[in-house]
Amino acid sequence: MRPERVREFVDFVSGRLPRLHRTAYLLCGDRHLAEDIVQSTLTALFVQWKRNTTIENADGYLQRILVRRYLDERRRRWFGVLLGDRLPDTPARPQAAVEERDALMTALRTLPNKQRAAIVLRYYDDLSVEQTAELLRCSPSTVKSQCSRGLIALREVLQTEMRVQS
Missing domain, CATH: 1.10.10.10 (Winged helix-like DNA-binding domain superfamily/Winged helix DNA-binding domain)
Incomplete structure (x- = not known):
């Protein structure tokens, strides 16, 4: 892909990352799974970005990919597998x-x-x-x-x- 298209993609995604992470987290309730869903979403968008010269309503398309990735993850049910005998300790962040x-x-x-x-x-x-x-x-x-x-x-x-x- 041409460097200007990659730059265009990065500029588009950079402003939307916080909202994508928030939406994915609210959907799945797990920070790590939310990051996986966002990464998968961005990968799918990048593939389409490469193929098409224009994506109409890119924000809507991005949102649609995110929701579908979440629903696909829920169908797989692999995320419920615990690979250790106990959950790792995660410190709580002090917030209101x-x-x-x-x-x-x-x-x-x-x-x-x-x-x-x-x-x-x-x-x-x-x-x-x-x-x-x-x-x-x-x-x-x-x-x-x-x-x-x-x-x-x-x-x-x-x-x-x-x-x-x-």
């Missing part, structure tokens, strides 16, 4: 509202994959119902029902957690 974020991530993990994807895309990535439906390859009414059910489930899990902590 760590408990709240942890509770939300735990609650998000209880949702089915499609509901979680719909919630993250609609409310964290601030996509419209139509954009979310296009990314998830479903109808707008399905997105609405998935979001509605997901929010109800999140409220129940978070309220139960608050009662347990009290």
Whole structure:
């Protein structure tokens, strides 16, 4: 590929990396898996970038690749394999509202994959119902029902957690 095309790709991706990482993390709930999903997404985009001289709506295309990579990873189920006899110790970073974020991530993990994807895309990535439906390859009414059910489930899990902590 010509150097100017590579530079164009790097410039395009550089500004979007934080959002990609955040979305992937919110979808899967695991920092390392999120990095793998983002890397796989960028590789797929680079291949397309090489082939095409123009990609219409590159942001939408990038988002679609990311969601599909996440759903593919969830289908594989290999990520549940533990190769050691115990989990490694990971120090918690001192940040405000760590408990709240942890509770939300735990609650998000209880949702089915499609509901979680719909919630993250609609409310964290601030996509419209139509954009979310296009990314998830479903109808707008399905997105609405998935979001509605997901929010109800999140409220129940978070309220139960608050009662347990009290």
